[in-house]
Amino acid sequence: MATLKELSKQDELLSGGHRLCAGCGIPPIVRLVLRAANGPVVATTATGCLEVGTTIYPYTAWRIPWIHSAFENAAATISGIETAYRALKKRGRIPEDKNIKFIAFGGDGGTYDIGLQALSGALERGHNFLYLCYDNGAYMNTGIQRSSATPFYSNTTTSPAGKVIPGKQEWRKDLTRIVVAHNVPYAAQASPHNWSDLSKKAEKALNIEGPTFLNVMSPCPLGWYTKPEDSIKLAKLSVDTCYWPLYEVENGVLKITYKPKEKKPLLDWLKPQGRFKHLMTPENRHLLDKFQERVDLEWQRLLDLDGKRL
Amino acid sequence: MAITMTKGQVGLTGNTAVAYAMKQINPDVCAAYPITPSTGIIEDFSGYVADGAVDTELITVESEHSAMSACIGAAAAGARVMTATSSQGLALMWEMLYIASGMRLPIILTDVNRALSAPINIHCDHSDSMGARDSGWIQLYSETVQEAYDNIFLAVRVAEHPRVLLPVMVCLDGFITSHAIENISLIDDAEVKQFVGEYKAAQHLLDTDNPITYGAMSLPENYIEFKHEQSKAMAGSKEAVLDVSREFGKKFGRDYGLFETYRLEDAETAIVILNSAAGTTKVAVDALRKQGMKVGLLRPRLFRPFPFNEIAAALKHVKVLGVLDRADSMSGFGGPLFNEVRSALYDLDARPKTVGRIYGLGGRDYKLKDAVAVFGELDRIRETGKIDTLTKYITL
Incomplete structure (x- = not known):
């Protein structure tokens, strides 16, 4: 893997000047992953923050060939591009020694929800591409509506913390496990605060033949009601509290890539975030306990699987 | 499917004839999903792929929405792309039909006309393609198997015409034309190849040395200009249809016109x-x-x-x-x-x-x-x- 010094010397493939929010987790994730490609790369992006924020005509922040077509179809679009590449290469219209990597980016709404079918289809067909989901835990681009990735009890504009219902009532969908069930050669969870883990995983994913998947925690000051300067700290807390474990599944074998020396209480991650403010009252203490119990259960489940073939 | 001609004539169903036209064109990519009554086209074509009669890359997608999405990705990557569908399949593609035409991608789609639900019905009417009439696709209709077969070649030339660059939908009647056998004249493979030529996109996603952005967000400052250009290309495509029809008529004796x-x-x-x-x-x-x-x-x-x-x-x-x-x-x-x-x-x-x-x-x-x-x-x-x-x- 490239060192930080080497990475910093590479061309910036997502230019500055885009319109993503200050403190948004997406740009550092995308920049790191594009660098990990270390060669020609073509990308598509589902409708969402990344698409809207990087391509307001006549400007584009993309220094690579890039396409956005719709919301639910990033995996199908990349399937078409990657297939065209194989077709044209076979017919000698692309040089034999040219090796292009393909990446589809989508948010949690575009991946866990509306794009799940297209993702499943593309994984099953075995296209050679990386799907990267930046998971900020809600439909942030349309104004913070709940998605199936939204954390337990989170206050969103469609799961508001009301007088009767205290935020989102359902546990989040475990998309990484769903992807793993497709028996893809590589799937992993990562977080932008741990750049070397993310870089390593992206490099691995992009060099493996076949469909690969990265699910990356992406802090969102707008939707989390947090300070922009705290984003990377909050990404780290999501991992240190074991809400967002860093692990990979390579050829069916699960490996936790980071185990916190001391597992922090979930409250450390929740407390700075405005979307969980309603959980801080004494009468909602039981909700916090329930949330913590579930995080403990999921973490234990992962520990039980560590090093094992699924 | 082995096709035997007698005195230049051969008995084919509409679906078989369309699949045979696709075989002769040998597109770069075909992405499709089965739906009655168009399924036969993709079944026959899958046979051509499996037997090596074509070297097209076939993507058997998980829905028609993904079929058109994959067609869009492949076409934006510079490939000549074809698909086929009917009824609910075309309806499910609806969102992507507008994106294909808005991005000016010369995709060819055969629509075997079938009624739309509800009530569900598998037989012919034109509610599917008529529902897509304002999606920015050029639409060619076919009375007979011969015309459906010929329309496929015309469609490729019109779609890829430098002044047009729009997707084309070829429509034929479900069951009545798609499943009925008719005696038709086939065009020689070499003549097809010469007529349709090779597609070379002026710009595409696989040209990594010259990166382009497709599908940027466009706000009130320029959206209407994009649509104006598209509208002019659509209106102007009539001339391309006439030109290509005339050329086809001269070469093969069947001049269709508008x-x-x-x-x-x-x-x-x-x-x-x-x-x-x-x-x-x-x-x-x-x-x-x-x-x-x-x-x-x-x-x-x-x-x-x-x-x-x-x-x-x-x-x-x-x-x-x-x-x-x-x-x-x-x-x-x-x-x-x-x-x-x-x-x-x-x-x-x-x-x-x-x-x-x-x-x-x-x-x-x-x-x-x-x-x-x-x-x-x-x-x-x-x-x-x-x-x-x-x-x-x-x-x-």
Whole structure:
């Protein structure tokens, strides 16, 4: 893997000047992953923050060939591009020694929800591409509506913390496990605060033949009601509290890539975030306990699987 | 599928003929999902792929939405791309149809016309392609298996024409044309290859040395300009259809043009109708002509863009016109073909009286007697100068 010094010397493939929010987790994730490609790369992006924020005509922040077509179809679009590449290469219209990597980016709404079918289809067909989901835990681009990735009890504009219902009532969908069930050669969870883990995983994913998947925690000051300067700290807390474990599944074998020396209480991650403010009252203490119990259960489940073939 | 010709003729169903045309074109990528009655096209084509008769990359996607999405990705990557669908499949593609045309991608889609749910029905009507009539796709309709086969080659040339760059939909009637065997003439492989040429996209996603951005967000400052350009390309594609048709006619002897007229020159009453039902109507025309009635037919081939002026000019001498739609636009004012034709006639100084009739939905037969009855009705209007019912359903 490239060192930080080497990475910093590479061309910036997502230019500055885009319109993503200050403190948004997406740009550092995308920049790191594009660098990990270390060669020609073509990308598509589902409708969402990344698409809207990087391509307001006549400007584009993309220094690579890039396409956005719709919301639910990033995996199908990349399937078409990657297939065209194989077709044209076979017919000698692309040089034999040219090796292009393909990446589809989508948010949690575009991946866990509306794009799940297209993702499943593309994984099953075995296209050679990386799907990267930046998971900020809600439909942030349309104004913070709940998605199936939204954390337990989170206050969103469609799961508001009301007088009767205290935020989102359902546990989040475990998309990484769903992807793993497709028996893809590589799937992993990562977080932008741990750049070397993310870089390593992206490099691995992009060099493996076949469909690969990265699910990356992406802090969102707008939707989390947090300070922009705290984003990377909050990404780290999501991992240190074991809400967002860093692990990979390579050829069916699960490996936790980071185990916190001391597992922090979930409250450390929740407390700075405005979307969980309603959980801080004494009468909602039981909700916090329930949330913590579930995080403990999921973490234990992962520990039980560590090093094992699924 | 092995196809044997006898004296240059071969008996093929519409689906088999379309698949054979696709085989002869040997596109770079085909992405498709099965749906009755178009499935046969992709089944046959999958056979060509499996047997190595083509080296097209086939993507057997998990839905029609993904079929069109993959077609868009592949076309933006510089590939020549084809697909086929029907009915609900086209409806599921609806969102992506607009994106294909808005991105000016020359994708070829065969739509084997089938009714839309509900109630669910697998048989022919035109509600699927008529539902997509404003999606920015050029639409070519086909009366026969031969015409469907020929239209595929025309479609490729029109779509990829440098002044056009728009997707093209070739429509043929479900079961009636798709599953019926007809004797047709095939074009030699070498001649097909020469006619369609090789597609070279001016810019594409795989040119990593010259990166381009497709599908950027466009705000009120420029969205309307994009649409204006697209609209001009669509209007201008009519000329490309004529040019390519003429070239095709010269080479292969079948010059199709924008529409077909049948015994229309001196007709007092006429029917305007799409696709296979035109065949039945022609038989009625011949029978009634024998009885001394001056009847005729106009069958549009190019529905999008709609050749308003040309159709008006061809119909201006007719006294009474019946426009028959195999789709209801549920506007309370007849079907889409009726509305287009009636609008086209508006600027004539003296225009035919024009009524709309909706027929044959969900595969209901349109028989000789139905065509004869319409001509009878048109004749009564001609005699009395009175229209009792402007629009109504027939074949009930």
